[in-house]
Amino acid sequence: MKEDIAIRIDKLTVAYEAQPVLWNISLAFKKGKMTAIVGPNGAGKSSMIKAMLGLVKPVTGEVVYQDKDQQAVSYKELKNRIAYVPQNTSVDWDFPTTVRDVVLMGRYGHLGWFKRPKKADREIAKQMLGKVGLPTFASRQISQLSGGQRQRVFLARALAQEAEVYIMDEPLAGVDMKTERIIMKLLKELVSEGKTVLVVHHDLQTVEDYFDDIVFINQEVIAAGRVEDTFDKQTVKKTYHRDRNLGEGE
Structure with a gap:
């Protein structure tokens, strides 16, 4: 049975100050x-997500999403159906x-201007x-919450968006x-409802319990596929101990 593709990335290169x-x-x-999107610090995981969300402009390549009719569209055309949870440390609490x-x-996104x-x-x-x-x-101020509570609040914000794609860093x-x-x-409930969930993940010990598919990145794609076949x-x-000479990025 053919599986539908939610997002396709084609020949994407991202650089900061001319350094890929x-x-x-x-x-x-x-x-x-x-x-799961996994790789060492500086592998480019967050940079890839930012390129997918239009937050950084790639040097080459493109990111294409599929709408409900399986038509190829840009992030801008589908952004109200894409929820993003950034890294905890990147938020001004x-x-x-x-x-x-x-x-x-x-x-x-549902309300309009x-x-x-x-x-x-x-x-x-x-x-x-x-x-x-x-x-x-x-009624609590967000600054009064613990790190775990803040993360749950940001997940609640993403859930309130009622999106089709959830991207979490x-x-x-x-x-x-x-x-x-x-x-x-x-x-897992979102996935059971047919939603697509992408998670930048750091704990390799839980990959097999939590995820269906996995992408290994170290500035290039090392491997990608079903967890049972790829992990x-x-x-x-190869991902965590290879020599890198393309530069540094989160």
Whole structure:
């Protein structure tokens, strides 16, 4: 049976100040699967995600998404259906805003310009806070939360978006086990609903338990495929211990 492709990357090269951090990346992410993106620090994992989200402009190549009719579209054309959870460390947690307002941000793509959230939007935000185990935290300042609680709030924001594709940059880094269990349970539920989930992941010990597919990156694609076919000691060694001379990138 042919599997639908949600995202296709073709010959993508990304450079900062003329120094390549990703070189000639070609990948296909399958619809309705949870894919781990793994590699050492500086391998270009976050740079690839940023290129996929239009946050950095590639030197060459393109990223193409498939809409509900399996038509090829750009990120800009589908951005309201793509949810992004950035790295915990990349967020200004001192910004004065409440948990409720952060989660409501996930509804803005549905509202249009200058429209205020409606009762239905607030109800969705409330439901998503319940899903991540923080139903009583709506009025808290985001700066008052622990690292794990903040990550759950950002997941609630992504869930409130009701997207088709979820792209997450190290959502499990530095969180407690309770938060990790909650996050993975919700991500698996999304996949069971046919959503596509991409996760930059750092803990190789949990790959086989958590993911359907895996991509090994070290500035180039080392290997990609189903976890059961691709995840082995030889590929891990090749990814994490190869010589790199293309430059550095997150």
